[in-house]
Amino acid sequence: MSVPGNHVHTITMPLRWGDMDAYGHANNTAYFRFFEEARIVWLASLQLGGPDEPTGPVIIKTSATFLKELNHPATVEVKTYADKAGNTSLDTYHLLTDADTGAVYAEGFAKIVWFDRATRSSARLPDTLRALAAG
Numbered sequence: 001m002s003v004p005g006n007h008v009h010t011i012t013m014p015l016r017w018g019d020m021d022a023y024g025h026a027n028n029t030a031y032f033r034f035f036e037e038a039r040i041v042w043l044a045s046l047q048l049g050g051p052d053e054p055t056g057p058v059i060i061k062t063s064a065t066f067l068k069e070l071n072h073p074a075t076v077e078v079k080t081y082a083d084k085a086g087n088t089s090l091d092t093y094h095l096l097t098d099a100d101t102g103a104v105y106a107e108g109f110a111k112i113v114w115f116d117r118a119t120r121s122s123a124r125l126p127d128t129l130r131a132l133a134a135g
Contacts, residue, residue, distance in 0.1 A: 011038045011080075026070035035078065075099040
């Protein structure tokens with residue numbers, strides 16, 4: 001699998017029993033929660049966008065491509081990639097794999113816009129994120 005951008009972070013998480021649906025596999029929303037957790041942990045590791053900060057990330061577009069059925073029990077690894085940076089935005093990609101076998105379950109995308117919480121409008125993307133971007 002080829003995901004665009006620079007690899008910037010990896011996190012490992014368990015698939016919870018409650019993430020399963022009536023069909024016996026991970027509900028599609030679980031994938032988005034894995035991607036969200038990976039982004040939040042990555043940004044926190046950079047000390048950016050915390051809830052008490054004046055600016056932070058909002059997602060304006062997200063998508064997932066489901067490649068392989070994910071069943072409980074499982075431990076997943078989510079790799080995050082930073083791709084194109086704009087004045088106020090950053091394209092990020094995620095690769096969701098089995099932490100033990102490396103099997104690829106899904107690919108994800110999220111366009112992050114940096115957001116000023118006081119003015120409720122976009123803000124300049126932090127230089128730290130701009131430096132990590134691929135293009």
